[in-house]
Amino acid sequence: MPKIISLTEKLGWLKEYEEGKSVAQIAREHGHALQTIARGIEEARQVIVMRQAERELVKDTLVKHQNRLISEIDKLRPLIQIPSARIMLPWRNLYRQEIYFEGGKATVERNDELCVNDLVLDIERDSEWPLVRQHLKRDAFWRKYRQWQQAISKDLEARVSLKVKLSKLLMKNTDYEYADNPVERNFLYSAAVDLLFQQLTSRLLDSPGLESFEEKIWIDDKSGEIKYAGSTILAYARGEEKRCKAKIVAALDQLTRTSQARILKDTNQKTKKMTEMMKKEAEELVMAGMLPGKCRVCNRIGK
Numbered sequence: 001m002p003k004i005i006s007l008t009e010k011l012g013w014l015k016e017y018e019e020g021k022s023v024a025q026i027a028r029e030h031g032h033a034l035q036t037i038a039r040g041i042e043e044a045r046q047v048i049v050m051r052q053a054e055r056e057l058v059k060d061t062l063v064k065h066q067n068r069l070i071s072e073i074d075k076l077r078p079l080i081q082i083p084s085a086r087i088m089l090p091w092r093n094l095y096r097q098e099i100y101f102e103g104g105k106a107t108v109e110r111n112d113e114l115c116v117n118d119l120v121l122d123i124e125r126d127s128e129w130p131l132v133r134q135h136l137k138r139d140a141f142w143r144k145y146r147q148w149q150q151a152i153s154k155d156l157e158a159r160v161s162l163k164v165k166l167s168k169l170l171m172k173n174t175d176y177e178y179a180d181n182p183v184e185r186n187f188l189y190s191a192a193v194d195l196l197f198q199q200l201t202s203r204l205l206d207s208p209g210l211e212s213f214e215e216k217i218w219i220d221d222k223s224g225e226i227k228y229a230g231s232t233i234l235a236y237a238r239g240e241e242k243r244c245k246a247k248i249v250a251a252l253d254q255l256t257r258t259s260q261a262r263i264l265k266d267t268n269q270k271t272k273k274m275t276e277m278m279k280k281e282a283e284e285l286v287m288a289g290m291l292p293g294k295c296r297v298c299n300r301i302g303k
Helices: 007-018 023-030 034-079 129-136 140-174 191-206 241-255 259-288 296-301
Strands: 097-101 104-110 114-121 187-189 217-220 225-228 232-236
Touching: 007 023, 007 034, 023 034, 034 129, 034 259, 034 296, 097 140, 104 140, 114 140, 129 140, 129 296, 140 187, 140 191, 140 241, 140 259, 187 191, 191 225, 191 232, 191 241, 191 259, 217 241, 225 241, 232 241
Parallel strands: none
Antiparallel strands: 097 104, 104 114, 187 232, 217 225, 225 232
C-alpha cells in the first residue's frame, strides 16, 4: 500500500523548490520518486492559490456586507429628527391609535394614563436592520438610539396630552360640542382642534413672538362663523360671535400656562439635544466606513 503523503509535507517541498532546490535534489533528500515530488509540488501550489482566492473572496464579501450596513446607517440619518409640528395627532377615542410621522410611526393609548409606545422607524423593517442591531448591540450607539426613541415617544406623549387638554378646554369655555359637519345649533368644528393645536405648539416651541391669538382669530358677522386668519372656520356661533371668540382666545392663552405646556417645552428641549447627539453618532459611523461587532452573516462568511 503506497504511503500517504501529507499536505504539510508537500507544502514543505514547494517551499524548498521556491528557495532554489531542484526537483531531483528534493527527491534524493526525501527519498521519493521524481514524479511524486513534482506532483506534490503542483498540488501544494494549487492549494495555496485556492486559499488566496478564498481569502480574497471572503474579504470582498465582507466589504460588500459592511457597505450594505453603512448604507442602512446613511438612510437612518435623515430620519433622526423631531416629528414635525404639523403631524396629525389623535385627541379623542384614545383607546389605541397610530401616530404617523416622517419615516415612522408610534402607538398612543390611554389605560390608566396616556402613553405613547411601540415607536418604530420605517427603516427598521429593512431586511438588513436586524444585522445592524446585532453589530451594534454592545456599542454605545445602540443604547443612545434606544434612548432617542424613548425621548421621541415622550415628546409625542406630551403633545397628545396638551392637545387633549385643548379639546376639553375649548368645549368647556364655549359650552359647544364638536361636529365634523354643519349642524343646526352653534358648534365647534372638530378640525379646529388640529389647527389651533398647531398654532399653539408653534408659539410654545418655535416662534413665541408671533401675533397674539386675539389678532389671528376673526369674526364673520354675516355668517356667524369664527375663523382663523380669515379663512379656516373654527366654530359657528350665530348671535354669540364675540363671546365665542373671547372664549377660544382665553382657552389658548390659558393653555400656555398649564403643566402640560411646561412639560411639552421641557421634553422638547431634551429631545432636541438628544436628536443632535444621535445625528453626530450616526455621522461618525458612516465616516468610519464599517460597523463594529459581528452578526449572523459575518459568522456565516467566516469572519
